[in-house]
Amino acid sequence: MRARPAPQRALRTAAITASAALAFTAFAGLPASADERHQVKPGETVSGLAVRYDTSVSSIVKANGLNSRALIVIGQTLTIPSSSSSQAASSSSGTHTVVEGDTVWDLARKYGTTVSTIVSTNKLGANATIRTGQRLSIPGATNGAKATATSNTVGSSSATHTVAAGDTVWDLARKYGVSVSSITSANSLGSKAIIREGQRLSIPGASGSGTTSASSGGGLSLATDDNLQEFGGTTQTYTVKGGDTLAAIANRFGVTTSSIVSANGIKNASLIRIGQSLTIPGGVPTGLVGDTFAGRTYSDAVVGAANQNKATLNAMDVPTRAQIQSMIVAKAKELGVDPALAQAIAYQESGFNMRAVSPANAIGAMQVIPSTGEWVSDLAGRELNLLVPEDNITAGVTLLRHLTRGGRDLETAIAGYYQGEAGVAKYGMHADTRQYVASVLALMNRF
Incomplete structure (x- = not known):
C-alpha cells in the first residue's frame, strides 16, 4: 500500500552517497577562503x-x-x-x-x-x-589523545546501556551522541552490529541523557505534493555550463524562466555565457529522482516532493544496509510479523537502502508514500516521520501486520503492500503485482 489506488514499484538504483557521518567528500586544490x-x-x-x-x-x-x-x-x-x-x-x-x-x-x-x-x-x-x-x-588533538588510542571514545565520559526490545546500535549512537563504530568496537559486535535484548553495552564517550527519543523526527520536514510550496523560496546559485539554456535551467530547478531573468537582471534571455553565476529564486532540488518508472509518469508536484525528500536523505547520516536489516528484524519480532516477510519486502522494495526514493515519492527502506504513512500512523498510535529510519521501518512493518491480520492469505497480503489493499479487493492482482508477489515469496526463502 505504498500508493493508493495505483501500484508503484520502488527504484532499485543506488542512492547518491552523501552521508555526513559515513562519507568523506574530497575537494581538489587548496582550501577555500573561510567565508563567513x-x-x-x-x-x-x-x-x-x-x-x-x-x-x-x-x-x-x-x-x-x-x-x-x-x-x-x-x-x-x-x-x-x-x-x-x-x-x-x-x-x-x-x-x-x-x-x-x-x-x-x-x-x-x-x-x-x-x-x-x-x-x-x-x-x-x-x-x-x-x-x-x-x-x-x-x-592538534583536543581530547587528551597524547597516548595511543585504540577505542573510539569521543569524550572522557562513558555509560552502560541495557538493550531493550527494538533497540539498534544506530539508535543508541544517536541517543548518546557517539558514532556507531565506537559502540561496535567497544563491544566487539562485528560488522553487522547485532545486539540482543538484555545485553549490557558499554557506550564510550556518551554525551546523551539517555532520554532522547529515537523517533522524534529531529525537525525533519517531509515533502509531499500538497506542501511542496513550503520548501520553495530558498535561493540557490547555479554556474552555467556548455549547452545550457535558461529554459532548461528553470526546468531543472522547478522555477520559471522569467523568475531567473528577473533575479539576475538579464536583458536578453537567449544570451547567457558559460561560467556565469545565476541566482535561482524559489527553487527546489531536481534531477535526483526521475519522473517515470515501470511505464508510469508522475506529476510534477509528486516528483518535486520526491526530489526534496531525496535531497534531505542524501544530507543525512543513515544506518547502513546491514543495520537497516537488523532494525527490520527487531521491529518485525516486536510487532509479531514474520521477520522473513518483512525482510523480503524491504529487499524487494529498496535493497535495505534508507536513501531510496521513487518517482511516486515512496520513501526509504520500506518505500512508504506519505499518504500511507499518515494512515499507518493511526495504526501505530503515534505520528511517523518517513524520513526517520526507525519510523520508516515502523510504518512498513505496521502495514504488514495490518495486511496479515487474522491469518489472511499471504499472497494477498503481499499484493496489498504493492498494489494497495483496496485495489487488490476491487480489481484482483495486476500482472506486475503477481510478479512482485512471486519475487517476495522467493526472497522469503533467502531470509
Whole structure:
C-alpha cells in the first residue's frame, strides 16, 4: 500500500552517497577562503565543507546549531568559522590505531581537529583511505589523545546501556551522541552490529541523557505534493555550463524562466555565457529522482516532493544496509510479523537502502508514500516521520501486520503492500503485482 489506488514499484538504483557521518567528500586544490557564510548546494556535506574551508566538523555543527547527525539541506545558509578559531584550542598531538568502522570524519570529530589536518599529516591522498590497524598521527588533538588510542571514545565520559526490545546500535549512537563504530568496537559486535535484548553495552564517550527519543523526527520536514510550496523560496546559485539554456535551467530547478531573468537582471534571455553565476529564486532540488518508472509518469508536484525528500536523505547520516536489516528484524519480532516477510519486502522494495526514493515519492527502506504513512500512523498510535529510519521501518512493518491480520492469505497480503489493499479487493492482482508477489515469496526463502 505504498500508493493508493495505483501500484508503484520502488527504484532499485543506488542512492547518491552523501552521508555526513559515513562519507568523506574530497575537494581538489587548496582550501577555500573561510567565508563567513556558505549556501549549501546539492551533494555537499558538513565533512566536505570542513575540508573545503580547512575547519573542523564540530565547529560548523556548533556554529549552526546542527543536530548530532550534522544534517544540512540544499539552500541552507551556514556560518563557517575560520580555521584559526576552530583549531586554536590545542597544539597537542597524539596517535590513533584504526579499528574497524573508523572513518577520517569520525576521528576528526573525536579529537576536535579537521579532516584535512589528518589527511595531510598522514599523506592519505584524496580519498582519505585508512585501514584497520593503521597508526595515524593526530595533530592538534583536543581530547587528551597524547597516548595511543585504540577505542573510539569521543569524550572522557562513558555509560552502560541495557538493550531493550527494538533497540539498534544506530539508535543508541544517536541517543548518546557517539558514532556507531565506537559502540561496535567497544563491544566487539562485528560488522553487522547485532545486539540482543538484555545485553549490557558499554557506550564510550556518551554525551546523551539517555532520554532522547529515537523517533522524534529531529525537525525533519517531509515533502509531499500538497506542501511542496513550503520548501520553495530558498535561493540557490547555479554556474552555467556548455549547452545550457535558461529554459532548461528553470526546468531543472522547478522555477520559471522569467523568475531567473528577473533575479539576475538579464536583458536578453537567449544570451547567457558559460561560467556565469545565476541566482535561482524559489527553487527546489531536481534531477535526483526521475519522473517515470515501470511505464508510469508522475506529476510534477509528486516528483518535486520526491526530489526534496531525496535531497534531505542524501544530507543525512543513515544506518547502513546491514543495520537497516537488523532494525527490520527487531521491529518485525516486536510487532509479531514474520521477520522473513518483512525482510523480503524491504529487499524487494529498496535493497535495505534508507536513501531510496521513487518517482511516486515512496520513501526509504520500506518505500512508504506519505499518504500511507499518515494512515499507518493511526495504526501505530503515534505520528511517523518517513524520513526517520526507525519510523520508516515502523510504518512498513505496521502495514504488514495490518495486511496479515487474522491469518489472511499471504499472497494477498503481499499484493496489498504493492498494489494497495483496496485495489487488490476491487480489481484482483495486476500482472506486475503477481510478479512482485512471486519475487517476495522467493526472497522469503533467502531470509
